Amino acid sequence: MNLPMNPFNLFMLLFFGQLFGNEVKMRVVDEAGAPVAGATTETVFVSYNAEKVHAGLSDSEGRYSAQGQGNHSVMLIVSKPGYYPVNLRDLSKDADHDVEVVLPRIIKPISLFAMRINIAHRRPGEEMTFPVHNQWVGFDLEVADWVAPHGKGKTADFLLRFRNEFKGLEESYSRTMDERIASHKRLLGFTKEEWSMDKFKIHEGKWDGWVEMSFPGEGDGIIEAKSFIGYSPMKLPHRAPDDGYSSAWKRMVNNYDGIVLPNDTGFFLRTRVKRDQQGRIISANYAKFIGRMNARASTGQIEFFYYFNPTPNDRNLEFDPKGNLFPKDKPGANVYDP
Secondary structure, eight states: OOOOOOHHHHHHHHHHHHHHOEEEEEEEEOTTSOBOTTOEEEEEEEOSSOEEEEEEEOOTTSEEEEEEOOSSEEEEEEEOTTBOOEEEEEEOTTSOEEEEEEOOBOOOOEEEEEEEEOSTTSOTTOOOBOSSSSSOEEEETTTTEEBTTSSSBOSOSEEEEEEEEEEEEOOOSSSOHHHHHHHHHHHHHHTTOOOOHHHHHHHHEEEEEEEEEEOSSTTOEEEEOSOOOTTSSOOSOSBOOSSOOBSEEEEEEESSSOOOOOOOOEEEEEEEEEEOTTSOEEEEEEEEEESOOEEOTTTOBEEEEEEEEOSTTOOBOOEEEEEESSOTTSTTOOOOOO
């Protein structure tokens, strides 16, 4: 029924909206879309000075609803034994919500090589940087390093190539060029590095960069995941697909236009493919990438987050955080999500 928006009706809508708050409806399903009954649900109406929590269980159709109000945001926390818990944050406080919440099942977590190569979290000297530009370089997922002669890797699971282009210096309206150079020299003085114009361009310049991926073997490749559950620790499907892989991938990066691509995607890789005399695949290894591969356009420092299954023909990529096959003290091996 549509009410005429006279002053009395408008007052009543605002009054009851403040009195009863927002309605949050949810339907809890697993990764296959089947309803999850009996899931513990907490609808948190967040205010700056307090939280109001409405808790209950999803019904036989996976449904649950709550009503309340906060002056900051709404948060949903959903869990059930045998499933990965999820946490949806920062839903709008100013609207009703009807949300499908995906609660992935815990099926068969296994030990994998799990590695987070991250520019920001590495100590000086531990960054992963392209050893050469404009040339293909192999990367070994089982070693987490470039293949020889650029690193300790033995098997090229994929090939990467990086190139970049200097687009000029960043504009500065508050400092002269001499002041910028002097500031950069002082900065290098802390690490006792010798100043050069090339280093100055890297620090103060605008750069375009391109990262390309290809594969050494026929049948090796990459495919984007069909689903990505950003609010869950289990973000990708449990198993890699058995076909649909592409033999090439490319991404452009730069450090000046302010565009940041969201990391709401993932990829699966098939590597180390072996075939029989009839050309049929008889052996392959599988990996998954969480988010996009990124690179610093000015230097070629690279970052990505992956899991690799060393067992041939096993497409299971559900990781047991207690079973990282990399040594615990290896930089980047502190991975806790499945």
